[in-house]
Amino acid sequence: MQAIRIIHDEHRSLAAVLHGMLYLLRQIRDGGAKPNFELFGAMIYYFDAFPERFHHPKEDNYLFRVLRIRHPDAAPLLDRLEKEHWDGAHKIRTLERTLTRYQHGGEAEFPKFATAVEAYAAFHWEHMRTEEDQVLPLAQEHLSPDDWKAVDTAFLEHGDPMLGAEAGDEYEALFRRIVNLAPPPIGVGPEAR
Numbered sequence: 001m002q003a004i005r006i007i008h009d010e011h012r013s014l015a016a017v018l019h020g021m022l023y024l025l026r027q028i029r030d031g032g033a034k035p036n037f038e039l040f041g042a043m044i045y046y047f048d049a050f051p052e053r054f055h056h057p058k059e060d061n062y063l064f065r066v067l068r069i070r071h072p073d074a075a076p077l078l079d080r081l082e083k084e085h086w087d088g089a090h091k092i093r094t095l096e097r098t099l100t101r102y103q104h105g106g107e108a109e110f111p112k113f114a115t116a117v118e119a120y121a122a123f124h125w126e127h128m129r130t131e132e133d134q135v136l137p138l139a140q141e142h143l144s145p146d147d148w149k150a151v152d153t154a155f156l157e158h159g160d161p162m163l164g165a166e167a168g169d170e171y172e173a174l175f176r177r178i179v180n181l182a183p184p185p186i187g188v189g190p191e192a193r
């Protein structure tokens with residue numbers, strides 16, 4: 001069940017960037033640190049590219065699709081999660097808008113940006129927890145070995161022939177860029193001042 005391992009790994013990567021962003025907000029709010037807009041921009045781009053355009057479509061098109069067939073009772077749960085995948089895209093636009101206002105409007109715009117980031121993080125914790133605690137156990141119970149073969153192949157190949165095998169490398173490069181831009185303890189970039 002490679003797909004389960006990959007989903008957990010991808011959730012951990014997303015969680016790391018979410019934690020990093022919340023840490024940076026605290027540094028600004030409580031520690032008087034200056035915002036690094038390039039880093040915030042790279043993080044929001046990561047949320048848009050990784051969970052929204054890469055991770056969620058694989059869940060919808062492969063794991064959720066097969067689970068709907070094998071266990072129709074899961075439909076309300078999967079409907080909710082798929083709707084959250086759609087909602088996530090709108091939340092990204094809110095993050096981008098509030099970041100632009102903060103960058104050009106100054107400190108007065110910080111609280112709205114911070115609220116948008118905190119809401120996005122809370123939304124994703126809850127979403128990932130539901131997938132890990134409810135969807136994955138149901139899938140383990142109801143999918144056949146052949147189902148897993150097909151789902152695993154899709155997740156290992158990143159599920160989209162348009163993306164190709166290099167897609168995973170691209171996201172890794174994006175993640176490394178964030179680590180290089182972020183100050184310790186979340187990355188190896190210059191210290192925040």
Ligand SMILES: [Fe+2]
Nearest residue numbers: 056059127131
């Ligand atoms: Fe999801």
Ligand SMILES: [Fe+2]
Nearest residue numbers: 055059128131
């Ligand atoms: Fe997920």
